[in-house]
Amino acid sequence: MELYNRLIENPLFFKWIYHPTIEIESYWRQYLESNPEEANLILEFKSRFQKQLSYKNESLSEYEKRQLARRIISQLGSVDLHRKKVLFVRSIMRYAAVAIISLMLGGSLVYLYLPKDEVAFPIESLSLSQNISEPILILGNSREIRLKKDESELEYSANGAIRIDKEQVVRESAKSNSPSMNTLIIPYGSRSTITLADGTKVWLNAGSRLVYPSRFTDKTREVFLVGEALFDVGHDKDHPFIVKTKDLSVKVLGTKFNVTAYPEDQSIQTVLAHGSVELIKSKAGLFDRPVLLEPGQMGFWSKENNETIVSQVDVSSYTLWAEGLFSFADADLSRVVKKLERFYNIQFKYENPMDGTMIISGKLDVSKDQREVFEYLEKLTRLKFEKINAWTYVIK
Missing domain, CATH: 3.55.50.30 (Phage tail protein beta-alpha-beta fold)
Known part of the structure; x- marks a missing residue:
């Protein structure tokens, strides 16, 4: 039961079912090929979902999706969960990237909660473990690249090549034309700057991580954030840029804004420098509407009362950390x-x-x-x- 719960807390699993993209299909295909012993478990779980959806309206909230998943889990209760637990955990330890990195580093994908003094990786906590002492870039094929300790710089080209600190060049695997999901992990004491394939520049603060595709090919440009990052998004009205956190999504067309979403904090703060953004709750109800921000405003979302308060702020107080x-x-x-x-x-x-x-x-x-x-x-x-x-x- 616990292992299935971890899987359904992974936003890439739901995206695979509800809104599959080239990147998502590529990731899961690679993952299943690398983990044949788990393929039947994952595909069966996915198949059950799709059968249930044939009787339901697919416009479900995140809460309703998880409720449906838990009903499916109860149907699978007679399966040998102990055997699956061993296989699942073993896979997590080997492939601590993208969707499953969430479990190794504390939760699902960007739901990475983990108090600094803990060694285990529970779902419901989200800060970095002290065991993670060096910045790491994890590519879609699970290759790990160690980065400079204090500050690193990554730059993606349109063809998927990565230039690291203006010197080392890493190229995407030639085996697949599909973009891969990459994960950048920046522990406490380090920082990083990354230019994504669409030209968006991201300053990633200490104790943060970013999950993103090597190239954007979908109708939306989606990344997943834990921690704090300053975004300067390349304008593309036909392909909105979306920053997803555990509880909130920030949707933009082209703008500069700062998002602070550390798991140990009791709030998520979005500060807009210029342009416009809208804040969308992950568990939005039928009558919830996006909150629009104007330049110079901060959207303060409280985890305690699930509400967003908008106020005028000194933007520099929230963005100068990048300098x-x-x-x-x-x-x-x-x-x-x-x-x-x-x-x-x-x-x-x-x-x-x-x-x-x-x-x-x-x-x-x-x-x-x-x-x-x-x-x-x-x-x-x-x-x-x-x-x-x-x-x-x-x-x-």
Whole structure:
């Protein structure tokens, strides 16, 4: 039961059933060929779905899709689940990419929740494990390419070739003309810039990952995000660009915007620099409507009450991180500290927890030496940032 639940939490599985594309079909074909021992399990599950859909309206919400899936799971309850569990987990450990990367890194695809101090990979948590210490690019054929520790740069060409840090060139497999799904994993302490095949530029912040096709061939240009990224989208009115997170999708034609969707946070923030975007809830009900943003606005979606609040903000406070600057105005110290934890891959503890509520304003140039950054904060807050070990600091 648990293993089937993990599979249905994978958005690529539902996309394969409801809205298959060349990229999705290519991925699952490659996956089934590489995992013949799992092929019958996955195809049977898919077949049951399609039979059920012949009696139902296909315009189902994400919640209704999962409810239908759980009814199908109950029909499969007599199957030897223990045998399937062993095969499923074994496959996950070998193919921690794209749709199944979700399970290895904590959940389904972009539903990657995992507290930093945990080693297991439960579905319902989403931050990076400390075991993941180096940036990794995982190609559709499961090939892993290690990237530079601090900052890396990737650039895709229209024919699928990838230039890494302006030097190394990696080419897509010649065995298939179909684009593949790639996964870029950026752990805490690192950052990356990627130019997608359509010219869209993405700055990926620490503790984030992006799942995307090597080339866009569908009617929409879809990517999946966990963490934080700044997007500068190439305009194409006939092919909307969609950033999907666990709870929210951001749909655009061509614009620049920042999305913050860390799993441990209780909100998803979308800040629009220019252009226009609409925010669409993943579990939108019949009467839910997209929320439209104008330049200079932030859409703040709360996980607790499932509502989006729109407000005017200083856009630079949410986008300057891509230039190595942390800008904050009337922000809790705890919020600033959380950014530093992700940026440096360290942990802060408070001698007095109330210090985290201190309101501060300013800019941090994190391109400077780490000690200089902390000294500036000490002057600003009149607190001490004392080093305990390589990973831990105490604020007192």
